[in-house]
Amino acid sequence: MNYFKNIKLENYRNFNNLELDFDQxxxxxxxxxxxGKTNILESISLFERGRGFRQDKINNLINFESKKDNFRIYSNFFHKHGDIIVSVFNERKKISLTKKIIVNGSSSKDSKEHFESLFSIIYFLPEMERLFVSSPSARRNFLDRLIFNSNKRYLKIVNDYKKNITERSRILKDYNSEIEWLNNIEKKIVELGIIIYKERLTYIEEINLAxxxxxxAKKFNYKININLDDLLLNQCKNDTNVLFEEYIKTIKASREIDKLLGGSKVGPHKSDIVGYDIGKNININQFSTGQQKxxxxxIILAQCTMLISEQKISPIILFDEVCSHLDNNNRxxxxxxxxTLDVQTFLTGTEKSFFSFLSTKTLYCNINEL
Ligand SMILES: Nc1ncnc2c1ncn2[C@@H]1O[C@H](COP(=O)(O)OP(=O)(O)OP(=O)(O)O)[C@@H](O)[C@H]1O
Ligand SMILES: [Mg+2]
Incomplete structure (x- = not known):
């Protein structure tokens, strides 16, 4: 099992200088x-690709009260073949700031890819209690994040797809002059879109099994099943063999409307994720907030068991405010x-007493006293 042994925050959010040792x-x-509890969790999430779980601007990670224009986060990451020393900081690229990661003194693609293959950051944020009644985009992001946890290349595919959709919108505004370019972009969108559909369908099948x-889940009498709800997939009756033709046909037919409205009318960026309790025959959005939690x-538990047993990836779980109104089942x-899982977990809450149900083998840290 891999885990973060400690963390050092310099000029990061509301911390000037903070050093913490972690329990495995x-x-x-x-x-x-x-x-600063959520800020600490966020700092751990920054060891992964991307802008952390808040998806905030890199500028906002630098302590507002300081005159310095950079932050730095360090950690020693335990790996059975030897500790890995990682640091994250900001760098200026032209006018904007970007995040940089150094792994054992190297910023090479190989060393970063090796490091990110050893763990996956899984998080539970307070707003996720209402996932099934919030927006389809929140559910899509949740699903995409689960897929990314087990397939780190997935994020690039999703980002490339989005870039091509934006490019198509630009061309559509002036498409008479660039018809060939438009055809090429649409073909690329369809190819990437189909990869995303297939990844999502495969993942959903696996998570449903898990x-x-x-x-x-059996003990609580929960029979959860997740489905993808999507216009194109419905048109093709989920047969991915006919998806290419249907997709190309539909995207071309929606040029006029897309020109008016921007974006694209069809594709995986329009899918929704629907959850059912197939035992009770109820859509999860009809569950109470606690039941949705x-x-x-x-799903997090199922995901972790898949990561550990099938992929040998160590989940690192960040639970922000998870302990508010927990009933016996959720506890x-x-x-x-x-x-019971071999994972490193981080939990936050306003009162120490919220965590009294955890055994003594827990590292408590009072953030007020730092
Ligand atoms: N770049 C920054 N520089 C300085 N302070 C910041 C910066 N970004 C955020 N903060 C401040 O850090 C403080 C702690 O935020 P955080 O969200 O971590 O609190 P928390 O302990 O999780 O609180 P809660 O219990 O309300 O969730 C906030 O007051 C916030 O305004
Ligand atoms: Mg918080």
């Missing part, structure tokens, strides 16, 4: 509102994730 299993950060195998936690489920 369970870590709790408690303290007042605004003390959910079905969870004993704790159980479903998200079950048992959380405890199950923390104690």
């Amino acid at each position: 299993n369970c870590n709790v950060f408690f303290g007042n509102n605004g003390s 959910l079905k195998r969870l004993d704790i 159980t479903v998200v936690l079950l 048992e489920l959380l405890l199950h994730i923390i104690k």
Whole structure:
């Protein structure tokens, strides 16, 4: 099992200088509102590709109160073949700031790819309790994030797809002059879109199987099944063999409307993810908030079991404010994730007492006293 041994924050968010040692299993950060608990979780999420779980601008990571124009985060990451020393900081590229990662003194693509293949950051944020009643884009992002956790190349495919959609919109405004270019872009969009559809369908099949195998889900009598709801896939009756022709035909036919409205009327960026309890025959969006929380936690548990047993990737789980109004089931489920899986977990909350159900082998850190 791989894990973060410690962290050092310099000029990052509300911390000038902070050093913390971590437990390899369970870590709790408690303290007042605004003390910096979520900021610490976010700093861990920055060791992964991207802008962290808040998706904030890199500028905002630098301590506002400081005169310096850079932040730095360091950690020693435990790996059985020897610790890996990683640091994350900002760099100026022309007028904007970007994030940079150095792994064992190297910024090469190989060393970064090796490092990111050793772990996956999985997070539960307070807004995820309402995932099944929030926007389709929140659910798509949730699913894409799960896929990214097990296939790090997936993010690039999604980003390339989005870039091509933007490029097509630009051409559509002036498309008479660039008809060949438009045809090429649409072909590229369709090819990338089909990869995304296939990745999502495969992943959904796997997670549904993993959910079905969870004993704790059986115990709670939850039979969760996730589906992809998508116009194009429905048109093709989920047959990916006819998808290419249907997709090309539909995207070309929607040029006029896309020109008016921008974006693209069809494609995986329009899909929704629907969850059902097939035992009770209920859409998850009809569940209570607490029950929806159980479903998200079950998906996280299923995801972790897949990562650990099939892919040998160590999940690092960030639970922000997960302990508010937990019933016995959710408490048992959380405890199950923390104690029975071989994972490193980080939890936050305003009161230490919220975590009294965890055993003594937990590292508590009072953020107010830092
Ligand atoms: N770049 C920055 N420089 C300085 N302070 C910042 C920066 N970015 C955010 N902050 C501040 O950091 C503080 C801590 O934020 P954080 O979200 O981590 O609090 P929290 O402990 O999780 O609080 P809550 O219990 O309300 O969730 C906030 O007051 C926020 O305004
Ligand atoms: Mg917070």
